[in-house]
Amino acid sequence: xxxxxxxxxxxxxxxxxxxxxxxxxxxxxxxxxxxxxxxxxxxxxxxxxxxxxxxxxxxxxxxxxxxxxxxxxxxxxxxxxxxxxxxxxxxxxxxxxxxxxxxxxxxxxxxxxxxxxxxxxxxxxxxxxxxxxxxxxxxxxxxxxxxxxxxxxxxxxxxxxxxxxxxxxxxxxxxxxxxxxxxxxxxxxxxxxxxxxxxxxxxxxxxxxxxxxxxxxxxxxxxxxxxxxxxxxxxxxxxxxxxxxxxxxxxxxxxxxxxxxxxxxxxxxxxxxxxxxxxxxxxxxxxxxxxxxxxxxxxxxxxxxxxxxxxxxxxxxxxxxxxxxxxxxxxxxxxxxxxxxxxxxxxxxxxxxxxxxxxxxxxxx
Ligand code: F6R
Numbered sequence: 001x002x003x004x005x006x007x008x009x010x011x012x013x014x015x016x017x018x019x020x021x022x023x024x025x026x027x028x029x030x031x032x033x034x035x036x037x038x039x040x041x042x043x044x045x046x047x048x049x050x051x052x053x054x055x056x057x058x059x060x061x062x063x064x065x066x067x068x069x070x071x072x073x074x075x076x077x078x079x080x081x082x083x084x085x086x087x088x089x090x091x092x093x094x095x096x097x098x099x100x101x102x103x104x105x106x107x108x109x110x111x112x113x114x115x116x117x118x119x120x121x122x123x124x125x126x127x128x129x130x131x132x133x134x135x136x137x138x139x140x141x142x143x144x145x146x147x148x149x150x151x152x153x154x155x156x157x158x159x160x161x162x163x164x165x166x167x168x169x170x171x172x173x174x175x176x177x178x179x180x181x182x183x184x185x186x187x188x189x190x191x192x193x194x195x196x197x198x199x200x201x202x203x204x205x206x207x208x209x210x211x212x213x214x215x216x217x218x219x220x221x222x223x224x225x226x227x228x229x230x231x232x233x234x235x236x237x238x239x240x241x242x243x244x245x246x247x248x249x250x251x252x253x254x255x256x257x258x259x260x261x262x263x264x265x266x267x268x269x270x271x272x273x274x275x276x277x278x279x280x281x282x283x284x285x286x287x288x289x290x291x292x293x294x295x296x297x298x299x300x301x302x303x304x305x306x307x308x309x310x311x312x313x314x315x316x317x318x319x320x321x322x323x324x325x326x327x328x329x330x331x332x333x334x335x336x337x338x339x340x341x342x343x344x345x346x347x348x349x350x351x352x353x354x355x356x357x358x359x360x361x362x363x364x365x
Contacts, residue, residue: 007352009154009246013338014205016159017198020331022148023163024194027170032188034174039127039143041099043178049099052079053124055087055115056103057362059157059241060164063103063129065234066330067168073327074176074190084111085365087118094122101127101171105152105160106361107135114365116140129167131160145171154353155360156246158338161238162201165331169194193325197332200322204335207319211336214301214317215343221272224251225263226337227293229286232276235330239274239337246355247345256289269297274337277304277311278321278329290315301340303333 005011027035052071054064061083068079077099082092084102088111094100100119104112107130116137119126128141131149138144147163173190176182224243226236236253243251254263256275267273273293277286287310294300300315306323321333345352 006346007154007342009156009158009342009352012152012154012158013335013342015150016162016335017201019147019149019159019163020166020201021198023166025148028191028195032177032184032191034170034177036145036170036174039145039171039174041125041127041143041175041178045125046175046178048097049077050097051099052077053087053092053094053098053100053119054079054081054103055084055100055112055119057084057109057111059161059238060103060105060112062234062238062241063161063164063168064101065237066165066231067101067103067172069231069234070169070327071172071175074172074182075179076181077175077179082115084109084115088114092118094119094124096123098122098124099127100124101129101168102137102141103129103164103168104135104137105131105147105149105157105164107132107137108361108363109137110363110365113137113140127171129164131163153360155355155358156242156341156352162331162334166194169328190325190327193328197324197328200324200332201335203322204332205339207336208339210319211339212343215340215347218272219247219249219344219347221249223266224249224272224274225267226251226253226274226276227256227259227289228253228276228279229256229282229289230279231326231330232279232282232286232333235333235337236274236276238334239341242338242341243344245358246341246352247348247350248356249344256286259289259292264292264296267293267296267298271298273298273300274340275300275302275315276333277302278333279326280305280308281326283308283310287311287314303336305329
């Protein structure tokens with residue numbers, strides 16, 4: 001049932017090209033029109049929305065952080081991302097002009113269900129992004145977008161995350177096109193890139209052997225830092241969570257500009273730092289942050305966009321993300337981070353598919 005793979009997680013990482021394709025299927029028509037069958041939000045309703053909440057837990061929360069950047073950029077509506085267990089108890093400011101998007105692979109996470117109910121009780125329309133047809137969250141929400149990732153068995157979420165990102169990009173485009181905040185050409189360019197991601201995701205899986213070798217040399221790390229700016233910061237959070245949950249190596253994700261405000265004190269000779277530098281408009285800033293780390297002896301594995309060789313010779317190792325628009329890069333940038341976490345855990349002899357203390361579906365708070 002693992003299709004020849006040693007673990008479900010590795011199988012599910014490899015299923016991502018198809019999962020992305022399936023989640024896009026039929027939803028982009030005529031180059032730049034978005035069709036979300038179970039989402040019935042009208043232009044009138046969208047024009048009245050003055051705030052969007054994205055609420056979720058864990059990996060789904062990290063998908064929400066990407067969603068915030070993208071919805072704000074495309075649709076120019078303020079977005080707040082919140083952890084469901086916080087949102088539900090803090091009396092968030094919600095009214096009928098608020099749109100709430102809940103994200104949940106299982107559709108059964110107790111805190112996310114409670115957050116959904118809290119939003120509805122206060123008059124907010126709720127759109128659910130979920131992977132399970134007929135799940136509690138799909139039934140309670142007003143509208144649903146399914147991620148067609150197929151069953152995810154490994155506790156560590158992989159293909160659910162990438163397809164949640166796809167769903168969030170589609171919502172962002174839909175809102176923006178209806179609102180008129182994005183021009184048609186730009187929307188078409190984004191749509192074209194989204195359609196090419198399954199192929200690019202396939203290419204990036206070729207880094208497997210290199211990442212396995214890297215993991216074999218670094219699985220003894222005590223602390224790992226993931227750095228990025230903008231969308232790369234959002235991806236850094238997810239990469240860091242993957243490493244923690246399956247390899248039990250302590251790691252933290254930092255917005256690279258925050259380094260000087262404390263974290264830099266933790267960088268010593270040989271500290272492993274994963275630097276994400278796919279965002280071209282932030283590249284120069286990221287480059288200075290990377291130098292701050294290398295100057296202090298940090299050992300840097302960087303990810304950059306293909307065609308940008310400026311990190312060669314500055315960091316220990318650079319891996320290249322297939323050239324894509326920086327706006328959609330997170331969907332493929334996360335894949336090598338999943339592989340890295342996977343191989344670190346395998347090298348340490350961890351139970352990859354069933355990490356200690358964790359359950360696949362958290363139905364109690
Ligand atoms: C991490 C992971 C968890 C889940 C979280 C939410 O790899 O799997 O962080 O993302 O428990 O679960 P769902 O998406 O089912 O609500």
